[in-house]
Structures are given as C-alpha cells and as structure tokens.
Amino acid sequence: MSKLVVEHVSKSFDGVPILEDVSLRLEEGELVCLLGVSGAGKTTLFNIISGLMEPEEGKVYLSGEEITGKAGKISYMLQKDLLLPYQTVLGNVALPLLIRGVKKEEAYAEAARHFGEFGLAGTEHRYPSQLSGGMRQRAALLRTYLFSQNVALLDEPFSALDTITKGAIHTWYLEVMERIRLSTLFITHDIDEAILLSDRIYILSGKPGRIVAELAIREPKPRSAQFPLTGEFLQYKREIIRLLELPH
C-alpha cells in the first residue's frame, strides 16, 4: 500500500485556481520530489497534505486512511527551522513526543538516543541560537522524524543554506536516509537537488499548478557526490528544464 496518496486535489483562492487535479503517491521508503517554479502552488499543496488547509476537491490518504483536512497526522519541515528559541535543542527535538503526551523524562531519553545518528551529539543542552544553520536544520529534521517515522514532508528545507553547507548537508542527508528509510515528500525548486536526492520527481507547473510529468531517477543509491558531474545527471536536468518549459 502506498504511504501517502494525493488524489485529484484542486484548490482556488477567491476564485483564482491555484491547483488543478493534482494526484501523486509516495511509496514506502521512497524519496519523491515535487519540483516546481515559484507560484506553481507548491506551498498550497503542502498545506493541504499537512491538513492545515482543506482542498475544494480531492482527497489525501495516509497509509490507506483518509486524512483530508486533518492536522496532526503529518509533520513537516520548512526552510525556516522553526526551532523554539527558548527550549534547548533536546527540548525542541522531543516536542512532538511531549505533544503526544509522552512523559518528559521518557521523551527526552527517546530524543537523546537519536542525536548521534543525526550528527547532533553534544548539542543536547545548547540553545538553537548557538548552532549553525546546518545544525539547526538537522535538529528540525530529527524533530520531524520523531513525530512520525512514517512520512515526512519537507518544504525547501535546505534552500536557506549557503552552497557549501548545502552540499555537505545533501551528502549527510543521503547517508541518513539510507539508514532510516523515511518515506519523504520533498518540495523544492532546485533542479540539481531534486535529481541528486530523489527516486522519482513530479513536476508541478503552470497556472493553476498541474502535475505535468513524472520522472524516475534510476541512479542507484547510495549516490556519490560525483553523480552531479556525470552525463546522466545532465540528461535528467535537460529533460526537466524542457518539461518546466523554461527558456533554454
């Protein structure tokens, strides 16, 4: 059964259609990118999947259960890390467990177990403002992971980082994902990032936004940092640029 299914979702604001008949699915352990230019309705789709917004038409299913318009089922991570400045990193990461009603000691112990895996060891009792941007994004990712080891929704999570940090975090991210196999829907406007990380790519384009193409990236995982330098990579990129109807 697919982890996440979005079926024929449409949405408009004040009569202006934003999304039209968007369908996609995410299989167990898959990393799927939703690639689109700004204004194609990525964030709207994101809000609908997370349940913060209801679509006019269409449905969202999580592991077979309908969750259309229901918040509290899928957590997400944004470009802004949204870590609470007044909690330690440990307190922040344990938050989804505390919300679920887990006792504080247990929640903290459970959260602390993953710090090593996410490259955060030693930061438990520091405050987010003491960490670098890359570290904060890792903490935000761990928080998302602790909310649900099921499905995560990432909305341009690394786009605020500088190129070098971004490269480093991509390598790290691919490594971690190999181990934890989190089914992930990854929203981005960065073509290179999408090709490097995804198993499949959906291309969202036009006004209103529609899924114009679906593309499988057949490069086996784990992928090396050399992958973007290969001919295959460029071929994928050329294909995507053509599908996005960007000027050549």
Added chain:
Amino acid sequence: MTKKSPSTINKAAPGVLIALLLAVWQGLSSLGVVPKYMLPSPADVVKAFFADFPLLVSHSKTTLAEAALGLSCAIFLAFVVAFFMDRYSLLRRAVYPLLVVSQTVPTVAIAPLLILWLGYGIAPKVVLIVITCFFPMAIGLLEGFSSADPDTINLMRAMGSTQNQIFRYVKFPSALRQFFASLKIAASYSVVGAVISEWLGGMEGLGVYMTRVKKSYSFDKMFAVIFLISAISLLLMKAIDLLQKKATPWDNLRQQEQEL
C-alpha cells in the same frame, strides 16, 4: 600615559553628572543663593534621612506590602484576562477598548471615591494599585501572546498540538520578554500608586509620612522620602532585571557560530 577605555568612561558618565549636580546644589545652598526653608541642601537631606531612618523603615514596610499585594493581584488578573482575550477573538474585540478606557481614568480622581467605599485600611490602596498596574500588564501579556510566530503555531498544529500545548510551548515563552518589560513599568507604578493612595488617607506608609512632614514644612524630610521612593523603585527594577536573566537564559546567549 594610558587612556581609559570608552566603556569605562561611558559607565562613569552618569555618576559624574549626578555628583556634579549635587555639588552645584550644595554650593547654591551653602552660599545662601536659595533659602534653606525653600530648598534644603543635600547634606541636610542626608541628615534628615538618617535621623528618621527607623521611622522611614517602618513606613516603607507598609507601603511595600501594599505595593506587593496590589502588583501580585494585578499580574494575576492581567494574566487571566490576557489569556482568555488571546484565546477568544470575540472577547478580545469586546474587551480591548474597555481596557484602554480604564487607563484614561485619572487615579488621583478615583482614590477619594475608593476611600469612601472601602475605608481607610489597606483595601482601597490595593484596589488603586491593581487599577493602575493591571493595564500595562494586560496589554503587555496580550501583545506578547500574539507576538508568537504564526509559522511555529502552524507547525505545532500539524504535529497535533492542543490549544493549551500551543500556549504552553509557544505563546507563553514568547510573551516573557514583553511580560518583564511591562512588569518594570507596573512595579514602579505600584510604589507610586501606594504613596498616592496613602496621601488621601491612612494611618501608616510613606505617603502618610510625606503628608505629615509637608504639613510641618520639613522640606529636608520631604526630600529624604522622595529619594527613598526613587531608590526603592530603582531597586525593584534591578531585581526584575535579575529575575528576567534567570527566567530567560536563552535571551542572554552570545550567538556562537559553529562549524557544521
């Protein structure tokens, strides 16, 4: 020759200015430019302060007790009102104008009424302090609650938080900075409010002492008590600063850059 660093000079500047002003004041008094019965010299004020010290201490206790009680009640009330106004927008729209209007009522004008209604005891004083301190506290807390980042609140909702959890983890800590800023204002209002209410009737307190020494034209004692009230307010603010540092350790961090 070594130069003093600018920060040392900056720190010393206010102290030097105060000393200079006091020296000028003392000079004017000693030279007889201003007659003593109109403006006592700083030395006279200090003398009066120590002569009446035990009396001042006992009056201060009464005034401080009233201020503390009034301020605590105001904080509690403000918290409850701000909490519900933040939760229910209809309530917020209905009550907000009322809060603002309540602040335009001059305290000096209602103090005699309170004495008529509640007598000469501690009750009218506490009520007056509550009225003066409630407004800055309620507005500060309300603004603090609504200053919480809406994206963070959305994330909390997506993670399945209840309204109370959002309040506890996001809104309340977001409001702390505003809370302490308002608390500083309210604490100084509370002392002044206590003194004003004592002027208008009472058996004890710095306000009562003030009216007595004014009636006997002991301006040196009058000045001594004015300085005492200032000093008490300053100490309170300092105490609130320390409390804030303790309560919000994340605000005092020096941002440290770390390599990934």
